[in-house]
Amino acid sequence: MRRMINKKGNILTQNIIFIILNLIFLSILVVFLFSKMGSAAVLEEKYAKQIALILDSAEPGMIINLNMEDAIKIANKENRALNNIISIQSNVVKVQLREKGDYSYSFFNDIVIDIDFSIYPDTSSIPVKEYVIFIEGDN
Amino acid sequence: MFYPLLEKQTKMFNKKIGVFMKDKRSQIGETMTWVVATVIIIMILLISILVAASYLGKHKGVDFLAKRSDLLASESFFAYLLTEDTGGQTVYEQLRNQENLNDFNGNLAIKIFDELYGGEYPEVWIGIATNIAVSPSIKNQYFGSKPVLTGGDPKYPFAESIKKPDKPYVSQRITLDESKSIELVLTH
Amino acid sequence: MIKNKKADKIISVYWFAILFIVAAAIVYMVISFYGEPYDIREAEAYALTNKVAGCLSEAGYLNETVLSEDFRENFMEKCKLNFEVEDVYGWREWGQYYVEINFYDFSTNQSISSIKKGNEALKIDCDKEGKTFPVCLERSFYTLDKEKNQYQINVLSIVRKTDKNVQ
Numbered sequence: 001m002r003r004m005i006n007k008k009g010n011i012l013t014q015n016i017i018f019i020i021l022n023l024i025f026l027s028i029l030v031v032f033l034f035s036k037m038g039s040a041a042v043l044e045e046k047y048a049k050q051i052a053l054i055l056d057s058a059e060p061g062m063i064i065n066l067n068m069e070d071a072i073k074i075a076n077k078e079n080r081a082l083n084n085i086i087s088i089q090s091n092v093v094k095v096q097l098r099e100k101g102d103y104s105y106s107f108f109n110d111i112v113i114d115i116d117f118s119i120y121p122d123t124s125s126i127p128v129k130e131y132v133i134f135i136e137g138d139n
Numbered sequence: 140m141f142y143p144l145l146e147k148q149t150k151m152f153n154k155k156i157g158v159f160m161k162d163k164r165s166q167i168g169e170t171m172t173w174v175v176a177t178v179i180i181i182m183i184l185l186i187s188i189l190v191a192a193s194y195l196g197k198h199k200g201v202d203f204l205a206k207r208s209d210l211l212a213s214e215s216f217f218a219y220l221l222t223e224d225t226g227g228q229t230v231y232e233q234l235r236n237q238e239n240l241n242d243f244n245g246n247l248a249i250k251i252f253d254e255l256y257g258g259e260y261p262e263v264w265i266g267i268a269t270n271i272a273v274s275p276s277i278k279n280q281y282f283g284s285k286p287v288l289t290g291g292d293p294k295y296p297f298a299e300s301i302k303k304p305d306k307p308y309v310s311q312r313i314t315l316d317e318s319k320s321i322e323l324v325l326t327h
Numbered sequence: 328m329i330k331n332k333k334a335d336k337i338i339s340v341y342w343f344a345i346l347f348i349v350a351a352a353i354v355y356m357v358i359s360f361y362g363e364p365y366d367i368r369e370a371e372a373y374a375l376t377n378k379v380a381g382c383l384s385e386a387g388y389l390n391e392t393v394l395s396e397d398f399r400e401n402f403m404e405k406c407k408l409n410f411e412v413e414d415v416y417g418w419r420e421w422g423q424y425y426v427e428i429n430f431y432d433f434s435t436n437q438s439i440s441s442i443k444k445g446n447e448a449l450k451i452d453c454d455k456e457g458k459t460f461p462v463c464l465e466r467s468f469y470t471l472d473k474e475k476n477q478y479q480i481n482v483l484s485i486v487r488k489t490d491k492n493v494q
Contacts, residue, residue, distance in 0.1 A: 173341065176345075177345065180345060180348075180349065181348070184348070184349065184352040187352065187356060188352055188355060188356055188359075191355075191356035191359055191360055192356070192359045210377045210380055210381065211376070211377070211380050211466050211467070211468040211482075212468070214380060214384050214386075214387060214468045214469075214470060215468045215469040215470070216387075217386050217387030218384075218387035218388070218468075218469050218470045218471050218477075219387075219469065220387070221387045221388070221471055221475075222471060222475070222477065223475050251469045255467045255468065255469065255479070259466075
């Protein structure tokens with residue numbers, strides 16, 4: 001009888017430990033997956049290339065609204081000012097969502113963009129979800 | 140008295156041996172199950188890794204099948220309509236005054252659109268499109284009938300029950316008069 | 328009974344080994360997918376072709392100065408193109424773009440003129456297939472001049488930039 005009681009206790013404890021270890025293992029895996037999916041590096045690349053493609057096809061006088069809600073969320077978490085996320089130097093677009101690290105990509109359309117006024121967050125909606133790209137004129 | 144006792148002990152011993160041997164058999168069975176399971180798991184993992192590394196990553200690009208306009212084809216289309224025959228009449232004027240494509244504008248259309256865009260697009264069609272619901276386009280001898288662009292069986296164009304997704308295509312239409320237009324269709 | 332316990336322990340260790348192998352495979356697949364950059368070179372080549380075509384022709388007519396020497400020499404300024412790139416991976420020394428425009432008489436197929444700008448060496452790899460080679464796009468269109476002369480214009484656009492578009 002005593003042996004049988006001990007047996008029952010051992011089986012239950014072993015199984016519980018087994019299940020808990022499995023759950024911890026799977027949780028770590030899921031956290032890693034989600035961190036990779038929403039990572040700042042992926043979004044920086046995505047938006048730098050998207051903006052470069054938009055500018056490649058842009059004509060003077062165009063106003064383009066670009067939804068960047070996911071990038072803005074990350075920038076807010078990293079305490080980045082929304083005006084400093086996108087910058088354009090000559091014909092290179094740079095997107096920076098974190099303090100350390102950014103992504104730049106060049107475009108071939110030689111249009112003049114005034115850095116201060118032509119790419120800015122659309123503050124008409126709160127929380128801010130979109131950026132406005134305003135193409136001023138020919139070089 | 141001794142024999143029943145011995146018999147009882149023998150039975151108990153046999154029982155124990157039986158249990159012992161059963162344990163051994165079940166352990167061997169379990170090991171074999173794990174070997175087979177391991178082989179299957181590793182095969183599935185290898186297939187998944189191959190798919191992820193070679194197929195999924197490749198398709199991180201921009202989808203072009205969705206494009207609905209073609210600037211170069213549009214430019215060619217405008218130039219085609221402005222082209223004059225030996226009499227000085229433009230293709231646009233010819234199509235306004237006639238029911239269908241003729242020798243001049245039909246062969247010119249083949250030379251321009253079939254040769255320049257036939258390699259890129261599986262189907263190229265130019266022809267007269269009307270405002271009549273029953274026959275919305277007129278067949279011609281140069282490009283045939285207008286390709287079916289909406290889903291479903293062409294025999295039953297209004298049957299909602301057999302709708303399929305539209306075929307991706309590029310289309311350019313210029314009005315000739317109140318009843319007809321000239322249309323260029325390039326399907327992907 | 329003692330042997331049963333040992334078998335259970337071995338199976339538990341084995342179970343975690345399998346779990347670890349599966350997790351490692353998942354991690355590898357995720358890294359290989361999210362580590363792969365977006366390849367937008369084909370989109371860039373299309374945009375470049377469209378920009379060039381829009382510069383040469385409008386509403387079916389060839390722009391008047393297109394066949395002149397001045398246009399050919401100042402093509403980049405006239406068509407608002409800038410092939411400057413980021414100073415990474417040696418890109419500035421080795422140009423990442425090339426565009427070649429050939430003008431033909433539509434009736435006779437005779438070559439009339441051509442314009443070439445960018446890194447012409449990229450043209451060598453156009454017939455090779457594979458992501459590590461530049462993306463080449465050749466497209467044509469038909470146009471007229473004001474005197475109703477017919478032209479076929481072939482535009483070849485090449486975009487390299489493999490380091491930022493291919494893993």
